[in-house]
Each structure stands twice: as C-alpha cells, then as structure tokens.
Amino acid sequence: MAAFLLSFSYVFLSLILLKMPMSKLKPFSSDFDPLRHESPSVDKVGVEERVARIQTRSIKNESKIQGLKMVLNMIDLTTLEGKDTPGKVKQMCYKAMHLHDAHPGLPTTAAVCVYPSMVSVAKEAVKGSDVKIASVSTAFPSGQAPMSVKLDDTRFAVDCGADEIDMVISRGKFLSGEYQFVFDEIAAIKEACGKARLKVILETGELVTLDNVRKASDIAIHAGADFIKTSTGKVQPAATMQVTYTMLMAIKDHFDRTGVMIGMKPAGGISTAKAALHYLVMVKETLGDAWLSNEWFRFGASSLANDVLMQIIKMETGVYQSSDYFSID
Amino acid sequence: MAKKTDKKLSGWDFSPSPEGTSHIALKDKYDLFIDGKWVKPSSGKYFDSINPSNEEKISSVAHANQADVDKAVKAARKAYNGAWGKMSGKERGKYIYRIARMMQEKARELAVIETLDGGKPIRESRDIDIPLACNHFFYYAGWADKLDYAFPNRKVESLGVAGQIIPWNFPLLMAAWKIAPALAAGNTVVLKPAESTSLTALKLAEIIEESGLPAGVVNIVTGFGDTGAAIVNHPDVDKVAFTGSTDVGKIIQKAISGTDKKATLELGGKSANIILEDAPIDQAVEGIVNGIFFNQGHVCCAGSRLFVQESVAEVVINKLKQRLDSLYVGNPLDKNTDIGAINSKEQLQTIKKYIKIGQEEGAEMYQSPCSIPTKGYFCPPTLFTNVAQSSVIVQEEIFGPVLTIQTFRTVDEVIQKANNTPFGLAAGVWTDKGSRIFNLTTKLRAGVVWANTYNKFDPTSPFGGYKESGFGREGGLHGLEAYVKLS
Numbered sequence: 001m002a003a004f005l006l007s008f009s010y011v012f013l014s015l016i017l018l019k020m021p022m023s024k025l026k027p028f029s030s031d032f033d034p035l036r037h038e039s040p041s042v043d044k045v046g047v048e049e050r051v052a053r054i055q056t057r058s059i060k061n062e063s064k065i066q067g068l069k070m071v072l073n074m075i076d077l078t079t080l081e082g083k084d085t086p087g088k089v090k091q092m093c094y095k096a097m098h099l100h101d102a103h104p105g106l107p108t109t110a111a112v113c114v115y116p117s118m119v120s121v122a123k124e125a126v127k128g129s130d131v132k133i134a135s136v137s138t139a140f141p142s143g144q145a146p147m148s149v150k151l152d153d154t155r156f157a158v159d160c161g162a163d164e165i166d167m168v169i170s171r172g173k174f175l176s177g178e179y180q181f182v183f184d185e186i187a188a189i190k191e192a193c194g195k196a197r198l199k200v201i202l203e204t205g206e207l208v209t210l211d212n213v214r215k216a217s218d219i220a221i222h223a224g225a226d227f228i229k230t231s232t233g234k235v236q237p238a239a240t241m242q243v244t245y246t247m248l249m250a251i252k253d254h255f256d257r258t259g260v261m262i263g264m265k266p267a268g269g270i271s272t273a274k275a276a277l278h279y280l281v282m283v284k285e286t287l288g289d290a291w292l293s294n295e296w297f298r299f300g301a302s303s304l305a306n307d308v309l310m311q312i313i314k315m316e317t318g319v320y321q322s323s324d325y326f327s328i329d
Numbered sequence: 330m331a332k333k334t335d336k337k338l339s340g341w342d343f344s345p346s347p348e349g350t351s352h353i354a355l356k357d358k359y360d361l362f363i364d365g366k367w368v369k370p371s372s373g374k375y376f377d378s379i380n381p382s383n384e385e386k387i388s389s390v391a392h393a394n395q396a397d398v399d400k401a402v403k404a405a406r407k408a409y410n411g412a413w414g415k416m417s418g419k420e421r422g423k424y425i426y427r428i429a430r431m432m433q434e435k436a437r438e439l440a441v442i443e444t445l446d447g448g449k450p451i452r453e454s455r456d457i458d459i460p461l462a463c464n465h466f467f468y469y470a471g472w473a474d475k476l477d478y479a480f481p482n483r484k485v486e487s488l489g490v491a492g493q494i495i496p497w498n499f500p501l502l503m504a505a506w507k508i509a510p511a512l513a514a515g516n517t518v519v520l521k522p523a524e525s526t527s528l529t530a531l532k533l534a535e536i537i538e539e540s541g542l543p544a545g546v547v548n549i550v551t552g553f554g555d556t557g558a559a560i561v562n563h564p565d566v567d568k569v570a571f572t573g574s575t576d577v578g579k580i581i582q583k584a585i586s587g588t589d590k591k592a593t594l595e596l597g598g599k600s601a602n603i604i605l606e607d608a609p610i611d612q613a614v615e616g617i618v619n620g621i622f623f624n625q626g627h628v629c630c631a632g633s634r635l636f637v638q639e640s641v642a643e644v645v646i647n648k649l650k651q652r653l654d655s656l657y658v659g660n661p662l663d664k665n666t667d668i669g670a671i672n673s674k675e676q677l678q679t680i681k682k683y684i685k686i687g688q689e690e691g692a693e694m695y696q697s698p699c700s701i702p703t704k705g706y707f708c709p710p711t712l713f714t715n716v717a718q719s720s721v722i723v724q725e726e727i728f729g730p731v732l733t734i735q736t737f738r739t740v741d742e743v744i745q746k747a748n749n750t751p752f753g754l755a756a757g758v759w760t761d762k763g764s765r766i767f768n769l770t771t772k773l774r775a776g777v778v779w780a781n782t783y784n785k786f787d788p789t790s791p792f793g794g795y796k797e798s799g800f801g802r803e804g805g806l807h808g809l810e811a812y813v814k815l816s
Binding site for chain 1: 341342343344345346452456607608609610611612613615616641643644647655664665761781782
C-alpha cells in the first residue's frame with residue numbers, strides 16, 4: 001500500500017512538473033532557452049505602428065540607386081513549381097547572372113532557389129559565378145512527411161551541390177504545442193546540411209499570431225538555423241513587414257545575447273521595388289548596416305527583380321521603359 | 330559567360346530628402362486680425378519670427394498691446410451680439426466645416442510653415458499636427474447643430490467672448506483645440522498664439538477670412554505675455570482658456586479670482602511611463618521613444634518619467650540606447666528627421682540647465698552620438714539613469730528630449746511613485762495583462778492613461794489634468810461643455 005502511495009505520489013509529482021508553466025523573464029538572459037522559457041510577448045498594434053513609421057522613410061537619389069542594387073544582389077531568384085524542368089531552371093539561372101546586360105554594372109542575384117531535383121542542373125548553370133544554389137527540402141511546402149524522408153531530401157540536395165537548404169518547420173506540431181519536436185527536427189536537418197547554410201521557413205501565414213512567429217523564430221534560431229525565413233510562398237499571407245519585423249527582433253535579441261548573427265529572408269509577396277526598399281530600411285533600423293548584405297539578408301522572390309530593374313533604369317535615364325524591355329526568365 | 334561581382338555592397342545611408350518650400354506663401358510682415366480685417370498694432374511694434382533650425386528670420390509679427398486687445402474683444406462682443414449670436418447651429422456648423430476643408434486643402438503649406446516656424450520634424454507636422462487640427466474642426470462642426478443632444482434635457486447657452494492663449498509646442502493644433510469647440514457652441518474668440526510660433530495661427534486667420542466667417546467671430550492678436558495678460562484681465566471676456574506653463578496658469582487663476590470668468594487651464598506635466606516586466610518589450614521601447622522624443626519632448630503630456638520594473642530594466646535601457654542611436658536629429662524639413670530643432674534659444678537654455686543639474690546630481694547620462702547641425706537650436710536625445718524621486722530632473726518639467734529612468738519592484742510601489750508629483754496630466758502603462766491595465770488606470774491620478782501606447786490623440790477623446798496640471802477638459806463632449814452654460 002505504501003509502495004503504491006509512493007509511486008502514486010511520484011507520478012503525481014512528475015505530472016505537476018510537466019504541467020509547470022514556462023518560467024518567465026528569461027528571454028533576454030544568456031541562458032534563454034525557448035523550450036523552457038517564454039518568448040517575449042509581441043503587441044500587434046505596436047508592431048503595425050512601427051512598420052507604418054518605417055514606411056514613411058523617404059529614399060531618394062543616390063541612396064535609392066544604391067538600395068535598389070543592394071536589393072538585386074539580395075534576391076533568391078525562385079522557381080518552385082510542379083512543372084519545373086531543366087530548361088526552365090537553366091533559363092532562370094542565366095537571368096540570375098545577367099539581370100539586364102543592357103545596363104552594365106548591375107550585380108547578380110544572391111542565389112537561385114529550386115527543388116532538390118533541379119539542384120544539379122542549376123549548379124551546372126551558374127558555374128563560375130557568385131550565384132549560390134538554394135534548395136528547398138523536408139517535403140516542401142507542407143513538411144508532412146516522415147523524418148527519414150526529410151533527411152534524405154536534405155542530403156540529396158546537399159549531395160547535388162546545394163549551398164543552402166530552405167527547410168520547412170512542422171507547423172501542425174508547433175500549433176499543437178510540441179515545440180520539442182519542432183526543435184529536434186530543425187537540429188537534425190541542420191546536422192544533415194553539413195556545410196550548407198540552413199534557412200528555416202516558419203510559414204508564418206499558418207502560425208497566424210505574431211506571438212507564435214516570435215516563438216517559432218526563437219526555437220529555430222536556438223536549434224541552429226543560419227537564416228530564418230517567413231514563408232514558402234504557397235500560403236497567403238506570405239511575407240509581411242509586421243512578421244518580418246517580429247523575426248528581426250528575435251534575431252536582434254539573439255545577437256545581443258550571444259553575439260551570433262542570424263540571417264533573415266522574407267519570401268513571397270514582395271514584388272515592388274518600393275516595398276523592397278522599406279524592408280531594407282527596416283533591417284537598417286533594427287539590426288543595423290552589418291546585416292545589409294546578401295550574407296545576412298535575402299528576398300525570396302520571382303517577380304521583384306524586374307520591377308527593381310525598371311526603377312534603376314528610370315533613376316538613371318529619367319524615363320520608364322515598358323516591361324517588354326526586361327526579360328522574364 | 331558568367332560574370333563576377335567584385336564590389337561588395339554594404340553600408341547604406343539616406344540621401345537628404347527635404348520637403349520643398351517653394352509652394353508656401355508667407356508675408357514679410359503680419360498685422361493683427363481684428364474684426365475681419367488686418368490692422369496695424371497701435372504701438373507700431375513688430376517682432377521677428379525666427380526659424381529655430383537655422384536662426385534665420387522668417388517674418389515680422391505685430392505686437393498687440395492693451396488697446397489692440399480691447400479692440401479685438403469689442404469686435405468679438407459685437408459679433409456675438411450680432412450675426413454670430415443670432416445664427417442657427419446648423420449655419421455655424423457649415424462655417425466650421427468650411428474652415429476644416431480649407432485647412433485640409435492647404436495642409437501641405439500649413440505643415441511646412443509649422444515646421445519652419447517651430448522646428449518640429451515635417452513628418453510630425455505633416456502626419457500628426459495638421460491632420461489632427463483639421464479633425465478637431467470637423468469633429469466640433471458636427472456638434473454645432475446638435476447641442477441639445479450633446480446635453481440632453483438641459484438648456485444650452487453659449488458663454489460669450491472666449492479669450493484663448495495657446496503655447497508654442499503645437500501651434501495650429503492648439504488653435505484648433507481652442508477655436509473649434511468655442512465656435513461650435515456659439516461663442517466668439519480672441520486668440521493669442523505664442524510669440525515664437527505665430528505664423529500658422531495667422532495662416533489660419535487668412536483661411537478664416539477667406540471662408541467668409543462673419544467679421545469679429547475669430548480675432549487673432551499676436552504678442553508676448555503682456556498681450557496675454559491684457560486678454561485675461563479684460564473685463565468683457567467671459568471665458569479664459571489657457572494652455573501653457575503651470576507658473577503662468579497660477580498667475581491667470583489669481584487674475585480672474587473674484588470675477589465670474591470661466592476658465593480651463595491645461596498646464597505642465599511630468600508624466601509617468603510605466604514598463605512592467607511582462608510588457609511587449611520592443612513595442613514598449615518604441616512607446617518610450619514616442620512618449621518622450623515626440624516633438625523634441627515639447628509635449629505637456631510627455632512621458633518624461635520612465636519607470637521600469639527591475640527584472641527587465643537592464644534590457645529595456647540597453648534597447649532604448651540602441652534605438653536612440655538610430656534616430657535622426659537634424660533639419661526639421663527633411664522627411665527622414667525624427668528629432669528636429671528646439672523651439673527657441675530660451676528653451677534650449679532651459680533644457681541645458683536641467684541637463685547640467687542632472688549631471689551635478691550624480692545621475693548617469695547617455696546621449697545618442699548623433700551629429701548635430703552647427704547652426705540652430707538642437708539637443709541630442711538624452712537619458713538619465715541612477716535618479717530618484719528626490720532628483721530635481723525627476724521632479725520638474727524640462728519640456729525637452731530628456732528622459733529620467735527609475736526602476737521599481739512592485740506594482741504598488743510604482744503607483745505610489747507615479748502619483749508622487751504635483752502634476753497629473755498623463756501616464757502610460759505597458760503590460761501584456763489586461764487586469765494589470767485596469768488596476769493601474771484606476772489608481773493613477775492622471776487625466777489620460779494610455780495602455781500599451783503613448784501620445785495618442787483624438788478629437789473625440791477628452792484631455793486634461795489633475796492637480797497642478799490644470800483643470801477642465803479639451804476634446805470630446807467634455808471639451809464642448811467647457812464652452813457652454815448649462816441650466
């Protein structure tokens with residue numbers, strides 16, 4: 001009987017321990033652990049206000065041209081379609097290296113982003129340039145596959161020569177509170193990446209609240225992400241400035257805590273030069289100039305490049321050209 | 330075939346982006362606006378209006394004396410007894426709406442003049458001052474024909490001639506706060522803008538002239554303290570509305586004691602901005618910045634006393650310092666400027682005096698390492714830590730970009746400290762917990778308490794103080810009530 005009571009109380013005690021609320025007020029100390037501690041809360045209204053103020057910044061003349069060229073150099077030119085073929089991928093890779101040859105002095109994009117099956121084609125196509133190969137993986141975009149499949153997916157892409165891996169987190173697990181699962185998965189993929197840099201896609205459109213975005217950012221960073229990324233581009237809304245701001249602040253807190261820089265990639269929905277410049281202003285005013293290079297900031301986009309090119313030509317010649325003067329690969 | 334980019338792109342600054350001034354119309358010399366006409370001051374004296382960001386003269390403004398004020402009050406009385414007093418609320422409303430629309434049409438010009446004359450960043454005059462001023466006219470225009478519904482089952486009468494004296498921190502907005510409810514309730518007005526910022530009030534006089542408002546309903550007399558005193562002491566003024574310093578407020582209250590003049594006084598403040606440990610920290614940091622550095626801290630309700638719970642004090646202060654470093658201080662006309670020029674040389678001296686006191690008191694100072702223009706009146710955003718309730722810089726209103734930071738341990742402690750001041754204008758509370766917000770808002774003795782935001786204004790919302798921050802409310806129905814007699 002006594003043994004029974006003892007074991008009962010043991011079970012009871014461990015239940016209590018499991019149910020204990022996360023301890024508070026650790027988000028800024030050096031021993032912060034998002035699996036044990038609450039992430040800082042995020043006030044949506046405040047974020048919207050901050051973003052609105054960033055959008056009132058006026059970028060003109062020299063700073064505009066410089067900013068636009070920086071944007072081009074930060075683009076992960078992307079094609080992620082069921083109908084992707086080597087032909088399509090090769091053409092996109094050529095575009096990444098030759099954005100607008102009629103106008104000398106333009107940078108290349110940062111990378112091209114493709115499915116794992118297209119990595120070797122892309123790798124061959126960009127040979128000799130600075131353009132990196134990013135590959136989505138882990139059963140992109142839903143991530144609804146067994147761990148073994150996700151690991152194979154990742155290793156295959158890396159073996160084919162991917163420089164960067166864009167993985168998706170398990171949003172279902174996250175939303176049901178299984179943070180440890182999400183963490184372990186990211187850590188395992190990070191290991192499988194080897195030398196390739198890991199971008200962790202939170203798919204913020206499915207996480208819905210900024211508090212969730214912040215929590216997921218903290219978990220991803222803690223699990224070894226080199227970059228955190230908003231979206232797959234397959235779910236609406238994709239990247240927004242509010243979500244990106246929230247993620248930038250997670251990166252900032254991590255940097256203030258540890259001195260380690262993490263990259264940021266908003267993806268999907270950024271299609272105009274003006275919007276892209278607002279993102280750069282936001283990076284500058286939150287993380288600072290150190291993040292303003294494609295080593296630490298990327299845009300996941302397919303149609304952004306041509307709008308930026310159009311603006312650059314407008315800035316330098318004074319007139320807008322028709323979209324027919326810009327290649328659509 | 331493939332090409333290499335050799336130049337690494339990094340480091341990025343904003344090019345200057347000044348708002349144009351070619352579209353504004355300013356006269357070299359402004360007379361007084363009395364009885365619908367521009368009249369020369371009887372003394373013949375004019376004073377200079379200076380651009381505080383480059384110390385250059387913008388225009389000359391008439392200095393009204395007692396005789397001029399008497400003329401203005403007589404004109405206001407004549408209009409009150411005449412056309413305006415007899416006009417229906419519906420017709421009055423049309424005039425007020427017309428003024429609001431004309432202000433909107435000239436919003437860009439008004440914003441640029443406000444910035445030139447007062448030194449505030451164009452971002453604020455464009456996005457906050459001018460739109461809010463217009464909205465006050467729109468809001469009160471709507472009440473003009475509905476006074477019986479505003480105060481149901483009461484007999485509503487106007488007061489007569491309102492003498493109004495406004496400060497230099499929000500020149501046009503304060504004019505709107507004063508004039509719009511007075512007109513809606515059927516009063517006539519003699520208004521004196523502050524001597525360092527008369528120009529937008531004079532532009533408003535031009536708009537009023539163009540709107541066809543009957544002569545004498547609104548009179549604008551420019552000048553110094555003596556002009557204001559002449560208004561306050563004029564026997565035919567029925568109501569005094571003043572926004573400004575507590576010292577002047579006390580003088581006014583003495584001057585009108587024993588008369589039947591009604592008064593509303595909106596005076597100084599030393600408002601508490603309270604950051605609890607569970608607050609959304611990054612948004613709270615923005616709120617601190619908006620609370621104290623909005624309009625260079627020339628805000629009566631500025632959140633100038635920051636209280637941070639000890640468990641998050643270090644991180645909040647660290648984040649605040651970093652945020653300070655990203656603020657742009659400089660040419661107020663540049664669209665990217667966050668902090669513009671201090672309104673006047675005198676005010677800059679006052680601020681510097683307090684900064685010196687703070688250092689002498691042993692407080693720890695942090696100023697952002699921003700570059701400051703060599704000409705003009707500028708002050709970098711300044712933080713003081715290691716201060717106490719007994720520090721002078723914690724007790725007295727500085728009216729500049731200077732923030733004192735105190736820490737606290739418990740909610741009860743911060744309520745006591747926040748209330749431990751002769752002022753009581755505003756307060757801010759930052760927490761993720763609704764119950765804490767309600768607890769604090771009921772216990773803080775301040776006219777306005779903001780929760781998870783700061784310095785938010787709306788024409789429908791009353792604004793005013795406790796204790797030495799004054800009495801009476803402006804804005805909303807409360808603001809209208811200050812301009813009517815109910816029976």
